[in-house]
Amino acid sequence: MSTPILSLRNIDKSFGPVNVLKGVNLDVYAGKVTALVGDNGAGKSTLIKCIAGIYTPESGDFVFEGEKVQIHGPRDATALGIEIVYQDLALCDNLDIVHNMFLGREVKKGPVLNETEMESLARKTLDGLSVRTVKSIRQTVASLSGGQRQTVAIARAVLWNSKVVILDEPTAALGVAQTEQVLNLVRRLADNGLGVVLISHNLNDVFEVADNIAALYLGTMAAQVDKNEVIPRQVIELITTGKSAGVEPSGVNA
Amino acid sequence: MSTEVVHESPSIKSASADYLSRVKAGDIGALPAILGLVVLCLVFGSLSDVFLTPGNFANLLTQAAAVIVIAMGLVFVLLLGEIDLSAGYASGVCGAVLVILVTNHSVAWYLALPVSIAVGMLLGYVLGTLVARVGIPSFVVTLAAFLAFQGLLLLLAGEGGTIRVEDKTILAVENSNLTPTLSWTFYLVGAAAYVLIGLNRINSRRKAGLKTELIKLWVIKTVSLLLITGGAVFALNLERSNNPQLVSLKGIPYVVPVILFLLVIGTFVLGRTAFGRHIYAVGGNAEAARRAGINVKRVRIAAFVICSGLSAIAGMIFASRQNSVSPTTGGSSTLLYAVGAAVIGGTSLFGGKGKMRDAILGGLVVAVIDNGMGLLGYAAGIKFIVTGLVLLVSAGVDAVSRRGGSTS
Numbered sequence: 001m002s003t004p005i006l007s008l009r010n011i012d013k014s015f016g017p018v019n020v021l022k023g024v025n026l027d028v029y030a031g032k033v034t035a036l037v038g039d040n041g042a043g044k045s046t047l048i049k050c051i052a053g054i055y056t057p058e059s060g061d062f063v064f065e066g067e068k069v070q071i072h073g074p075r076d077a078t079a080l081g082i083e084i085v086y087q088d089l090a091l092c093d094n095l096d097i098v099h100n101m102f103l104g105r106e107v108k109k110g111p112v113l114n115e116t117e118m119e120s121l122a123r124k125t126l127d128g129l130s131v132r133t134v135k136s137i138r139q140t141v142a143s144l145s146g147g148q149r150q151t152v153a154i155a156r157a158v159l160w161n162s163k164v165v166i167l168d169e170p171t172a173a174l175g176v177a178q179t180e181q182v183l184n185l186v187r188r189l190a191d192n193g194l195g196v197v198l199i200s201h202n203l204n205d206v207f208e209v210a211d212n213i214a215a216l217y218l219g220t221m222a223a224q225v226d227k228n229e230v231i232p233r234q235v236i237e238l239i240t241t242g243k244s245a246g247v248e249p250s251g252v253n254a
Numbered sequence: 255m256s257t258e259v260v261h262e263s264p265s266i267k268s269a270s271a272d273y274l275s276r277v278k279a280g281d282i283g284a285l286p287a288i289l290g291l292v293v294l295c296l297v298f299g300s301l302s303d304v305f306l307t308p309g310n311f312a313n314l315l316t317q318a319a320a321v322i323v324i325a326m327g328l329v330f331v332l333l334l335g336e337i338d339l340s341a342g343y344a345s346g347v348c349g350a351v352l353v354i355l356v357t358n359h360s361v362a363w364y365l366a367l368p369v370s371i372a373v374g375m376l377l378g379y380v381l382g383t384l385v386a387r388v389g390i391p392s393f394v395v396t397l398a399a400f401l402a403f404q405g406l407l408l409l410l411a412g413e414g415g416t417i418r419v420e421d422k423t424i425l426a427v428e429n430s431n432l433t434p435t436l437s438w439t440f441y442l443v444g445a446a447a448y449v450l451i452g453l454n455r456i457n458s459r460r461k462a463g464l465k466t467e468l469i470k471l472w473v474i475k476t477v478s479l480l481l482i483t484g485g486a487v488f489a490l491n492l493e494r495s496n497n498p499q500l501v502s503l504k505g506i507p508y509v510v511p512v513i514l515f516l517l518v519i520g521t522f523v524l525g526r527t528a529f530g531r532h533i534y535a536v537g538g539n540a541e542a543a544r545r546a547g548i549n550v551k552r553v554r555i556a557a558f559v560i561c562s563g564l565s566a567i568a569g570m571i572f573a574s575r576q577n578s579v580s581p582t583t584g585g586s587s588t589l590l591y592a593v594g595a596a597v598i599g600g601t602s603l604f605g606g607k608g609k610m611r612d613a614i615l616g617g618l619v620v621a622v623i624d625n626g627m628g629l630l631g632y633a634a635g636i637k638f639i640v641t642g643l644v645l646l647v648s649a650g651v652d653a654v655s656r657r658g659g660s661t662s
Contacts, residue, residue: 074547090545092538094606095531103535104546106528113526116462123464136465 003066005030005195006051006082006164011060013046020046021057022219028164028195033186034224035206036199038216039239044199047216048166051197052084053077065163080164083157087168089149093142097134098122100141101156125159129188133181147178154185164195171205183209203232217242286651287599287615290644291622298626305629309494311486312507316428318621319509320345320571320584324592325599325613326520327564330557332596333524333537335605336385336392338558339589340377340399341565346584347403348374348562349569350410353579356421363423371566377403378562382555400589408581416580419573427512428574431505434491440511441487445480452476509571513614516564520610533557537605587638594645595620602652619644 004027013021021043028034038044049055051062053071062069064080071077077084091100098115101122107114122137131151134144141149150170157165167186171179187209190196200206206213207227214224215238222238225247237244273283299306324341331338338344348370355366381399385392411417419425432440452472459466487506495503524530535543536553544550565584572583597603598619599612620641627637 086545088541090539090542092535092542092606094538095534099531099535103531103543104548106531108528111527113528113531116458116464119464120462138465 002029004028004063005065007061007063008047008051009061009063011047011050011057013043013050013055013057020219021050023060024216024219024221025224026214026221027224028197029211030163030195031190031193032211033190033196033198033209035210035213035227036197036216037201037203037206037213037235037239041218042216042239043219044216045168048084048168048197048199051077051082051166078160081160081162082164082166083160083162084166085150085153085157085168085170087170087172089153091141091149091153094140096140097137097144097152100152101125101159103156105160121159122155125155128192129155129158129185131155131185145178146174147181150174150178150182151185154182154189158189158192158194162194164197165189166197166199168199169201170198171200171202179205203235206235207232215239223247284600284609284611284615286648287612287619290598291615291619294619294622294626298622298629302626302629305626307494308489308492309503310625310629311489312431312494312503314618314621314625316507316509316575317625318617319428319507319513320568320575321588321591321595321620322513322613322617323516323568323571324565324584324588325595325617326516326610327561327568328592328596329520329601329608329610329613330524330533331392331561332593332601332603333533333605333608334554334557335537335603336554336557337396337593337603338381338392338561339396340381340403341396341561341592342584342589343400343403343407344374344377344562344584345565345569345572345588346407346579346582347377347410347569348566349573349583350407350417350579352424352566352570353417353419353573354410356424357417357419363421367570370569371563374562374564374566374569375559378559379555381562382558385558386551386554404581404585407583407585411579411581411583416578418578424570424574425577426574427508427571431490431503431507432511434505437487437491437506440506441484444514445483448480449476509574512567512571516567517610517614524610529553529556534606537607539606587641590645591620591624591641592617594641594648597652598644598648600648600652602656603649604652604656616648 006028008024008026011021011024011026012019024043024047026034026036026047036044036047046055050057051071053074053076056072062071069076069080071080092103095103098119102118107117107121109117119137126134126137133151134148141152144152154165154167154170170182170186174182183205186196186198190211198206198210210227212224212226213230213235215222215235217238220242222242223244230247234244234247238247295306304310324345328338328341351373352366352370355361355369356363361369377399381392381395384390384395431437456466456469456472490506491504493502493504495501524533532543532548532553535546535548536550540550543553569579569584573579576583595616596608596613597616599609599614599616601608601612601616623641623644624637627640
């Protein structure tokens with residue numbers, strides 16, 4: 001495998017006496033989907049919050065595009081091109097798709113919002129992701145289905161020439177057809193050259209869309225393996241016991 | 255990667271389908287208020303032979319003016335899903351500050367007015383801080399302020415006392431008119447600006463290759479708006495004095511350009527600036543707004559500052575209309591009429607939905623009911639009941655359409 005676009009090395013994070021992350025390694029590759037799996041409390045959310053700059057780890061290194069970087073706040077992460085799509089969608093129902101995609105980062109001409117520019121950019125981004133399911137990008141988000149909302153949230157994350165997109169359980173609340181829709185979109189993000197991290201509890205989804213799988217177990221990285229080298233049973237073992245026969249522990253085998 | 259732009263040829267049919275889907279999504283727009291206004295005017299016009307006279311029409315506008323301006327401020331607060339119950343007495347307090355400065359201390363009106371507006375904004379800042387930073391519900395904060403401002407007004411005016419307005423400019427706002435020539439000039443300039451802005455917008459969208467609003471529909475809307483407003487100017491330019499030899503009474507009341515000026519500024523801020531967009535965002539989903547990097551607390555405080563600042567302007571209009579400020583200025587049903595005006599116009603009490611023009615449309619509905627029923631000789635009690643019912647119906651429509659709009 002090539003060099004990762006984002007590499008985490010020996011990340012430690014504690015909350016008081018509770019050691020949540022113990023020397024975690026994670027590699028994210030451009031053009032690949034990395035699935036992050038693990039049981040509740042394994043540290044998935046803490047890990048992505050460290051990447052997002054919401055938490056600052058006690059020790060450990062971030063290597064982004066081959067260079068060591070510091071992430072001290074959400075703005076640092078955004079500046080690097082790391083975007084997070086949260087589980088509970090951060091969209092405003094009363095605003096339309098364009099407004100939501102540019103919320104907080106509006107394009108302005110002097111003091112005035114540049115609506116035509118924003119609409120063109122939004123259109124371009126959605127077309128680039130081959131999103132054909134929304135009829136008008138001037139409809140309010142309230143009128144969209146769950147899958148379409150997730151699409152808007154993801155499109156918003158890639159609007160800013162982002163390089164790494166982290167998706168926190170994007171299909172958790174969706175039906176079968178909509179899940180398919182969103183997974184296709186996740187695949188297309190990677191095909192467009194982005195590094196994608198997909199957090200999911202659903203192993204079917206993981207095996208359908210991921211290129212490699214990183215399993216967290218009680219704050220340690222049990223293994224990060226190529227999807228084709230494992231079967232679901234082994235991943236379940238990694239999630240529940242932290243090890244599995246035939247899988248190298250802490251498998252940074254890239 | 256395809257970047258081609260979808261060009262749908264719009265038609266009246268697709269436009270009406272769009273409107274229907276917006277209604278289903280909970281956005282009913284201005285249509286109910288306009289229809290209500292038309293129906294009310296027809297009913298009162300047929301029942302009373304005074305209602306549709308130019309004199310009464312001018313009267314109606316000056317009656318509605320202060321409530322409309324307070325309602326305009328309330329739109330900002332309502333958009334956040336908050337409420338300001340103290341806006342009525344805030345206008346009374348600011349009106350008193352203005353009149354005390356002008357009458358008792360001989361300060362020029364153009365100095366006293368900014369001071370009274372600043373006082374209003376300060377009051378709003380206190381309210382907003384208590385709501386946004388301390389976290390007290392706006393209902394409670396402004397209910398307390400309702401009482402406190404009433405007391406403040408009583409202290410300022412002196413118990414049972416009234417302060418007369420002698421300044422000619424302040425009196426002119428509600429009691430004098432533009433000359434007919436100036437009225438038409440004002441109309442033509444306004445109409446030209448409206449058409450040019452609309453054309454410019456369509457043009458820039460077309461240049462960017464975006465779907466444009468249906469031209470035919472835009473023309474119909476614009477022409478009917480210009481005809482209605484033109485008709486209004488024509489009616490206001492008719493002689494409405496009972497004794498024209500003694501005093502001539504014609505032209506647009508000065509308060510109308512004042513309100514239109516506020517409408518233009520408010521619409522611009524809400525619709526075309528990032529700050530306005532953030533107000534809608536906070537009202538729609540405060541958490542999403544926060545995550546998008548918007549300073550939610552600052553937006554909240556700013557909305558209260560704007561609301562009380564506009565109340566100060568309403569205070570000046572009250573002072574002008576009553577020729578004085580008394581302990582009841584901005585009291586009794588003022589605030590309730592203003593909230594009613596915003597909601598009847600289409601602003602949602604749940605936040606996130608509303609426009610500046612709602613205040614004007616709703617304010618006119620409220621004033622028409624008040625004025626029309628007064629002319630028909632109904633008691634004040636009946637007027638209150640009817641206005642209350644209309645408000646209830648509007649809020650009901652809002653609640654029901656909101657339920658229909660949510661998909662989850």
